[in-house]
Amino acid sequence: MSWFTLAFFAVLILGGVIAGMLQRRGPLLLMFVLLCVSGLAAMMMGPGVLKSISIGAGILAAAAGISYMVRESLALLLPEGGARLIKTAPLTAVFGMLVIAVYILTAVFAPAIAPYGEAEVVGASFQPADETMLLGGDQLGRDLFSRLIFGARNTVGIALVTTAIAFVIGTLTGLIAASMGGWVDQILGRIVDTLLAIPQLIFALLLLTITGPSVRNLTLVIALLYAPLIFRLARAVAGGIVVMDYIEAARLRGERTWYVIMKEVLPNVTAPLAAEFGLRFCFVFLAISALSFLGLGIQPPTADWGSMVRENATLISFGAITPLIPAAAIALLTVAVNFVVDWMLHISSGLKE
Incomplete structure (x- = not known):
């Protein structure tokens, strides 16, 4: 020993x-x-x-x-208020916020941080790591470190935009269904049930095969797939609010449905929807990476972490860990967001340690 x-x-x-x-x-x-x-x-x-x-x-x-x-x-x-709140945050949530901040800064300042261009060929195919190429080269001789940095801008940015679109669609339709009820609720509910009955990955592959794997089509398809899940949450949360006395009082005052939704219902569903935004971002982020790995996501020469894993997967046979680096970047951001969302749910639930 x-x-x-x-x-x-x-x-x-x-x-x-x-x-x-x-x-x-x-x-x-x-x-x-x-x-x-x-x-x-x-x-x-x-x-x-x-x-x-x-x-x-x-x-x-x-x-x-x-x-x-x-x-x-x-x-x-x-x-004082912010200091009191941050003191109650567990170290996991602080770590998550720190990782998210690093990813955001990397995405914003990618051209200044990356030593080479996103699609610039600077070495030999699968060149080993050295002082000029910190992580080596890919199958075309592009710097993997630079593409990893630009991948943060592309993958995270597209996932954020896609999640925002899905939330706008899902939240508005869910609040409308809960506030109006009747035939509007029934029609929107049946449409959502139909979309949820189709396996998401298969449906995404089918739509992208038909429309073509462009960034616009990828964003719209993923947003369409995840909007029904957000609809169900918004409708369920708003359903318990629209029966409250102050909502009935607003209607008796003669307020329009749109006013009731935006001024009375929406402010009271913000906390659970904010936590759901973080969770849905993780799922959208992973879905985009999975589609890129399958070849129907973000197309080359645009840098993307999912496609980087696929393009350099052959290096695993030679004992190199290079393909695992973008996979680790995906996993780290997913874990960090979940840490922060878990803390947000704890705060919004009103639970105490």
């Missing part, structure tokens, strides 16, 4: 003992789980796996430390 293995388990045991003495249940449970998982992994795959576990634990510890530092800094800089 190597000195590293002994030191690894000694640190875990010592950390658990200190957490127990300080009566910190969370860290104690974390040390115990990590000790059990590390022991099983070492027995099944050998002591060498402990180095990978230690690196992963170090990355998680660094992420937690940076998130804590950002939360405390924001608490000092923000006004």
Whole structure:
């Protein structure tokens, strides 16, 4: 048994003992789980796996430390109301907001950050990483690092626009159906039921095959597929509001239906719809990446993370992790958005720790 293995388990045991003495249940449970998982992994795959576990634990510890530092800094800089709110945020939510901010800055300033153009050929096919090409080259000799940066602008930007369109359509039709009721509600409900009965991926592939895989068609097709889900949520939430006394009072005053929807109903459904926006963004983001991976999404030479995985998938056979980098970028943003949405749902529900 190597000195590293002994030191690894000694640190875990010592950390658990200190957490127990300080009566910190969370860290104690974390040390115990990590000790059990590390022991099983070492027995099944050998002591060498402990180095990978230690690196992963170090990355998680660094992420937690940076998130804590950002939360405390924001608490000092923000006004009293914002500081009180950010102090209640868990480290996972702060980490999610930090990741989202990095993605937004990368997308906005992509031309200034990327060392080369989006479709510029600067090296040989599948050129290994060096000082000029940090992640190497793709199948055409384009810089993968530059395309990864431009992919943030294209993939995230198109997903954001698509989600916004789906939300405008789904929210308005859902509020109209709940507010007007009767035959309007029945017709819109049956249309939504028909669209939801069709498998989304198959329907998207069919429509894109017919219309062609352009950015405009991709945006409209994905928005059409996800608008019915938003319709059902908006209709369900608004259905419990339109029967309230203040809605009836607005109608007795002679207010029009559009006024009731925009001034009375919409402000009271904003919190659940905002949380749903984050969740739907994740699904739209993954759907666009999946369609690009299948060849019917964002078309070359436009950089896109889904198509980058497909174009460089052959490198996996040679032990390269390059195709996994855009996949990891997709996964990281999805996890970050879910962290923030989970915190938003906790706040909107009125639950306390």
